[in-house]
């Protein structure tokens with residue numbers, strides 16, 4: 259039995275940064291969508307801490323503006339100093355790194371705040387081989403998150419973009435228009451975040467990254 263995932267809570271930060279509460283809610287819905295699919299499937303996931311071939315082989319990971327704000331907040335304000343310094347170096351050089359710039363010691367340095375795409379991507383039966391993208395090599399062994407909850411998470415995220423009308427949010431999600439908001443994680447110029455890490459900056463209420 260897969261227990262329902264809890265919602266991450268950072269009460270003081272959510273009070274200071276209202277967008278953070280929305281992001282954590284979106285992530286909670288996303289995680290519920292994964293848990294529901296796992297319960298329905300019944301197979302065992304191969305994914306585990308220290309297994310990170312996907313963080314090297316996936317070069318097109320979409321990341322939405324709200325998620326970017328959450329990542330910046332997390333690395334600037336929640337990571338321990340030694341990890342921040344190592345990450346700053348890695349982010350500054352990310353174009354030369356053959357992996358996601360948040361992969362440190364075979365683990366995701368931003369795991370609690372990792373993007374929806376990473377939360378969704380889970381593989382059954384056996385771990386991915388180096389360079390393998392299981393979505394292409396064995397799609398039947400890739401978990402399909404619960405569609406309703408996946409759409410609900412995306413609809414909630416649209417509130418961040420000022421889209422509050424339920425019918426319009428539904429339209430943007432069902433037509434895929436919402437995905438136009440995303441950037442590719444590997445294409446982002448993380449040097450800016452590296453510089454802020456080195457300078458010890460905090461995130462403001464607008465959450466600029």
Ligand code: SF4
Nearest residue numbers: 305309311312385386
């Ligand atoms: S998706 Fe593949 S490489 Fe990534 S954690 Fe799961 S089994 Fe490991």
Ligand code: SF4
Nearest residue numbers: 313358360361366376
């Ligand atoms: S954000 Fe984390 S989980 Fe996603 S690809 Fe990068 S290291 Fe892997």
